[in-house]
Amino acid sequence: MTELLAALTIFMGETSLKFPEWSPALFSIDFGFMGLGTFHLRWYALGYIAGIGLAWWYANELLKRPALFGGNAPLDKNGLDDLMFWIIIGIILGGRIGYILFYMVPxxxxxxxxxxMALVRIWDGGMAFHGGMxxxxxxxxxxxxxxxxxxxxIGDIAGVTAPIGIGLVRIANFTNGELYGRHTEASVGMVFPEGYVPGSTPPAYNWATGDWVYTGLExxxxxxxxxxxxxxxxxxLLVLSILIWKFGxxxxxxxxxxxFLLMYGTxxxxxxxxxxxxxFVHTLPQWLTMGMLLSIPMWVGGILLVWNALKSRKN
Known part of the structure; x- marks a missing residue:
């Protein structure tokens, strides 16, 4: 509760809020006596774990109701379990390879x-959502x-369950104090601990003292x-669930x-x-970002899928 109240503390004048200074890890275990260092169970990892678990649960609830699919569910429980395993592999490999191709190589x-070896050190950060997709x-x-x-x-099942993980992981990005926004003087502005590296890179967090590093220039x-x-x-998640449960x-x-592709891209x-x-992405004009560019294929794919679905229904 103290950390939540800290988020509402006025920091720079009356128009800014201070980032709630919670630890980016739920808990830490010191294995120094074994020469293994310290293990940190980070909120970011929990976002992925909870997102995948809840996605599996929601997908299973859908498959239990064949009427939602017009009479026959596309998978049984065993098939769903197998699919979820391979989806996890796709998220990890696709997310990392996408980050390498979209950001590191250029x-x-x-x-x-x-x-x-930086290419394989996924634990140092570097996952691209569009690559994971x-x-x-x-x-x-x-x-x-x-x-x-x-x-x-099965693409429809993925489309309605993926937003669960996305929503949770973005909250985890917030608790990590990373991927924050542009400067604003609006009342929604929040002062993040940017550390010594400006931009959207992860801020400095002192794991030894449990303190965020502020420069005073944030x-x-x-x-x-x-x-x-x-x-x-x-x-x-809300819109697609209503369309599924109320409108078939x-x-x-x-x-x-x-x-889903259209809503995410937008x-x-x-x-x-x-x-x-x-x-480090400095070759694009100010009005265009890599996230916008990578969303274009999602719009194209989304339009084609919707058109095909409605055309098939009409015929």
Whole structure:
């Protein structure tokens, strides 16, 4: 409760809030006596774990009701369990490979040349959502072909459950004090502990003392992680769930998946106007970000999926 109240503490004048100074880890265990250092169970990891677990639960609830799919569910419980395993692999590999291709190769080649092992050190950070989405798409296509199930139907399941993980992970970004927004003088502005590196890189956190590092030069910024959690996660989850449970959207294979892509692409592009661009991406004009560029294929794919679903229904 103390940390929550701290978030409401006026910090710089009457227009800014101070970032709630909680630890980016739920708990830490010191294995120094074994020569293994300290293990930190971070909120970010918990966001992924909880998101995957809740997605599995929601998908299972949908599959228990074949009527939602028009009479036949595309998977049974065992099939769902197998699919979730491969989706996790797709998220991890796709997210990392996407980050390497979209950000490291074009903008951090000097880092790669100096330290090639940086490519595999995923624990140092570096996951691209659009890469993870591509990884999941590959897994879904492969799984549908291997099992002989309807690709569009399992894509719909992924489309309505993915926002759960997105919403939670964006909240975890907030607790980590990373991916914060652009400078603002509005009352929603929050002062994040930017540490010694300006931009959207993770701030300095002193694990020894449990203190965030402030330089005194920080500016109030949009809490864009919370904007993303709402527009990319909870809003699509709410809208798509209503369409499924009240209007039978799953009976039109591909419709839910297409609408998810459109809603995510739109929400991400809106929030990019408030989010601080990555400091090392310096070749794009101010009005365009990498997040916007990578959302274009999502719009195209979403339009095609929705058009195909509605066309098939009409015929």
């Amino acid at each position: 903008y951090q080649w000097d880092l790669i040349a100096a330290d090639p 591509a990884g999941v798409a590959v897994v879904l296509a492969w799984f549908a072909m291997k099992r002989g199930v309807n690709l569009f139907s 500016l109030p910024r949009h809490p864009s992680q919370l904007y993303e959690s709402a527009l990319e996660g909870w809003l699509p 959207a799953l009976k039109r294979p591909g419709l839910v998946a297409g609408l 929400g991400r592009s809106i929030v990019e106007n408030f989010r601080e661009p990555d400091s």
